[in-house]
Amino acid sequence: METLMNVQTLRDRMTSGAQTVLLDVRWVLGDPHGHRNYREAHIPGAVYVDLETQLCAAPFPGSGRHPLPEPEALQEAARQWGINDGDVVVAYDDNGTLAAARLWWLLRDAGFASVALLDGGLSAWRASGFELESGEEQHCLGSVALGSGAMPVVELLDLSGLQWQGVLLDARAAERFRGEVEPVDPKAGHIPGARSAPTTENLQPDKRFRPAPELAARFAALGADGNAPIAVYCGSGVTAAHEIAALEIAGYPAALYPGSWSQWSSRAELPVATGA
Incomplete structure (x- = not known):
């Protein structure tokens, strides 16, 4: 299934009665009022x-702020x-699909391929x-059966020895x-060794993803052109x-480091770089 679905396609599915599970992932860091x-x-x-x-x-000590859910827990939630x-399944939010992409990735990792992001989301x-x-x-409750491990990941041990031979992108804001x-x-x-690639630069001003050729050019300029992991x-x-979704649109597969900076920065023994 394509990574993105536009609003007219979703509207057409809804009016035609095509079976669609629409999920609202209204979440922004620091805003507890999503529900x-x-x-x-x-x-x-x-x-x-x-x-x-x-x-x-x-979260638990050393895990990072948002550990991945256990497969059984995700399956129970998906049934709910x-x-x-x-x-x-179509996922959206009201912030450029920055949160909805987490759901997209989790379902894809669980082996559920027919999930898309609503391009532009609620706006x-x-x-x-x-x-x-x-x-x-x-x-009604569902009965989906989910697995795990269908999407590539890297863990702390893969990166902490600084033996990573691929391209590592940091999706946070450039000032961070x-x-x-x-x-x-x-x-x-x-x-x-990471390269700054703010997630917000995947989007156009209207919060829709940039076209695939633009995304491909953006990532190629960062060295993420598919010639290395x-x-x-x-x-x-x-x-x-969200960055992994943008890379997929551009034609480049990418792995997620689930613990991310919240895990790395909690380890006193690990090195930290600053500057551009």
Whole structure:
């Protein structure tokens, strides 16, 4: 299935009655009101997904802020969202799909291929003049069977010896990469050898993804042109999934470092680089 679905295609699926599970991942770092925002206005039929409790495991010492959920927990959550085997799932948020991409990546990793991101998210839906609903959606439980390990990952041990032979992209804001600011994690800076590739630069001003040729040119300029393995990290493994989606659109497969900077920076023995 294509990585992206545009709002008109989604609208056509909804009006034709094609089976679609629509998931609202309303989450922004530092904003605890995602569920309230969902209840105020969401795309009709969308089910709310709580990133902190359903798309992450509870953090533990040395894990990073948003560990990946256990496969059994993700499967139970997916059934609560109403997913069955063979369904088409579309995920969105109201922030350029920066959070929805976490759900996209997790389902892909679980072997569920028929999942797409709504390009432009809620803002694109609104801009098209389509209706919104408020309150909670009633839906039936699903019976989907999920696995794990279908998407590539790199772990701390793969990177901490500085033996990584591929390209490592840092998806955080450039000022965090340079070490000028650090709003949440223990230390400022970046993993030595990483290249700054802010996730926001994957998007156009209207929060839709840039066209595939532009994304390919962007990543090729960073050395991520498919000639060497690519891995991506961010603050805690959430927005890095968005970068992986953008790389996929560009035609380049990439691995996720789930612990990301929140894990790396918590280890006193690991080196930290600053500057551009």
